Amino acid sequence: MAALDELERAFRGARRDPAFRKELQGYLRDYAGRPTPLTFARRLSQTIGRGVRIYLKREDLLHTGAHKINNALGQALLAVRMKKRRLIAETGAGQHGVATATVAALFGLECDVFMGEEDMERQALNVFRMRLLGATVRPVTAGTKTLKDACSEAIRDWVTNVRTTHYCIGSVVGPHPYPWMVRVFQSVIGQEARRQMLATVGRLPDYAVACVGGGSNAIGLFAPFARDQRVKLIGVEAGGRGSAPGANAATIVHGSPGVLHGMFSYLLQDRAGQILPTHSVAAGLDYPGVGPEHAYYRRLGRATYVAVSDREALQACELLAKTEGILPAIEPAHALAYVAKAARTWPRGSIILIGLSGRGDKDVGTMAKHLGHGRTPAHV
Numbered sequence: 001m002a003a004l005d006e007l008e009r010a011f012r013g014a015r016r017d018p019a020f021r022k023e024l025q026g027y028l029r030d031y032a033g034r035p036t037p038l039t040f041a042r043r044l045s046q047t048i049g050r051g052v053r054i055y056l057k058r059e060d061l062l063h064t065g066a067h068k069i070n071n072a073l074g075q076a077l078l079a080v081r082m083k084k085r086r087l088i089a090e091t092g093a094g095q096h097g098v099a100t101a102t103v104a105a106l107f108g109l110e111c112d113v114f115m116g117e118e119d120m121e122r123q124a125l126n127v128f129r130m131r132l133l134g135a136t137v138r139p140v141t142a143g144t145k146t147l148k149d150a151c152s153e154a155i156r157d158w159v160t161n162v163r164t165t166h167y168c169i170g171s172v173v174g175p176h177p178y179p180w181m182v183r184v185f186q187s188v189i190g191q192e193a194r195r196q197m198l199a200t201v202g203r204l205p206d207y208a209v210a211c212v213g214g215g216s217n218a219i220g221l222f223a224p225f226a227r228d229q230r231v232k233l234i235g236v237e238a239g240g241r242g243s244a245p246g247a248n249a250a251t252i253v254h255g256s257p258g259v260l261h262g263m264f265s266y267l268l269q270d271r272a273g274q275i276l277p278t279h280s281v282a283a284g285l286d287y288p289g290v291g292p293e294h295a296y297y298r299r300l301g302r303a304t305y306v307a308v309s310d311r312e313a314l315q316a317c318e319l320l321a322k323t324e325g326i327l328p329a330i331e332p333a334h335a336l337a338y339v340a341k342a343a344r345t346w347p348r349g350s351i352i353l354i355g356l357s358g359r360g361d362k363d364v365g366t367m368a369k370h371l372g373h374g375r376t377p378a379h380v
C-alpha cells in the first residue's frame with residue numbers, strides 16, 4: 001500500500017504540473033508520432049453499404065506499432081520524476097514489454113521484463129527485440145507460465161525493490177491508481193479523435209468501437225466521449241473458439257465479479273474463484289481480467305460489450321488489408337469484425353469510429369498459418 005500511495009501522490013502532482021504535461025506532449029509528438037491521423041475508410045464503408053461512414057483512429061502508425069507507447073512514455077516520465085532508476089513490466093505477447101524496453105532505453109533506465117516461459121517460446125521475436133533494446137527478460141515458471149503469472153511475479157519484485165523501481169503496468173488493470181492513471185495516459189486517443197471528428201465530419205460519431213483486452217485502448221477512446229450520451233460505446237472482446245470455459249478471453253461477456261491483481265472486476269474464473277485458462281488468437285487480448293472502469297461502464301449501461309471469434313477477427317484483417325491497404329493487428333480486427341457484422345442492422349448513414357490500436361506486422365505469421373495462403377515464411 002505504501003508503494004501505491006507514493007505512486008498516487010506522484011501522479012496527482014505530475015498531472016497538475018504544466019512542465020510535466022508539456023514534456024510528455026513533446027515526447028508523444030516528436031518521438032511517438034502524435035497526433036495520429038483519423039482515416040476515412042471509404043472502400044470499407046462501401047463494402048458494408050447502407051451509407052455508413054467508418055473512420056479509423058490510427059494508433060497503428062505510432063512508434064513501436066501500437067497505442068501502448070502512450071502509456072509507457074507517461075509512466076517512464078513519472079518514474080524519472082520519482083527518481084526511480086529501474087523499470088519493470090509484465091508482458092504476455094511482448095508488445096508492452098517492447099514498449100517499456102523502448103522508453104527505458106530512451107530515458108537511460110534499467111529494465112526487467114517478466115514473461116511466462118510459455119509466452120517466451122511463442123513470442124521469441126519480441127524476446128529478442130527487448131534484448132536488443134537493452135532489457136533483461138526474466139522467464140516466469142510459476143502457474144501456467146503465461147501473462148497472469150508474469151503479473152504476479154512483477155508485483156513481487158516491485159514490493160521488494162520499490163525504492164529504486166517503478167512497476168509499469170501495461171493496461172487499465174491492477175490496483176488503484178493504475179486503472180485511472182493508465183486511462184488518463186491513453187485518453188489522448190479519444191481526445192484527438194473527438195476533435196478530429198468535429199473538424200472533419202462536423203459532428204460526433206454514432207458509434208465508437210474498440211477491442212478490449214485489459215481495456216486500455218478502448219477506455220482511452222471511450223472516456224472523452226463518456227458524457228456524450230448519444231455516442232454509443234462498444235467494447236469487443238476475444239470470443240476465441242467459443243463460449244466454453246478456457247476457449248475464450250471474453251471477460252465481461254462470459255465472466256463474473258472477483259478479485260485479481262489488486263482489482264475487483266469481471267474475471268474468467270471457476271465457481272471456486274480459481275482463474276481459468278484463456279485463449280485468443282490475438283495474444284494482446286489473452287488476459288482473464290478486464291479493467292474495473294469497463295466493469296463500471298457496463299454496470300451503468302454506458303457501454304456494451306460483445307465477443308467476436310478468432311476466425312471472424314482473422315477474416316477482418318484480410319478485409320481491411322484488401323479494402324484499405326491497411327494490415328491491422330488481430331486485436332483491433334475484433335472491432336472491425338464486429339462492425340462489419342453489426343452495421344448491417346444499424347441506422348442508415350451511421351458514422352462509426354473504430355480504434356485501430358495496432359498494426360499487423362507482428363501477426364503476419366499467425367495470419368499465414370490460419371488464413372491458409374501457403375506456408376509460413378521461414379523468417380516469421
Ligand SMILES: *Cc1c(COP(=O)(O)O)cnc(C)c1O
Pocket residue numbers: 066067068095096170171172211212213214215216217218284285329331332357358359
Ligand atoms: C496489447 C494490445 C491490445 C490490448 O490491450 P488493451 O489494454 O485492451 O488495449 C490491443 N491492441 C493491440 C495492438 C495491443 O498491442
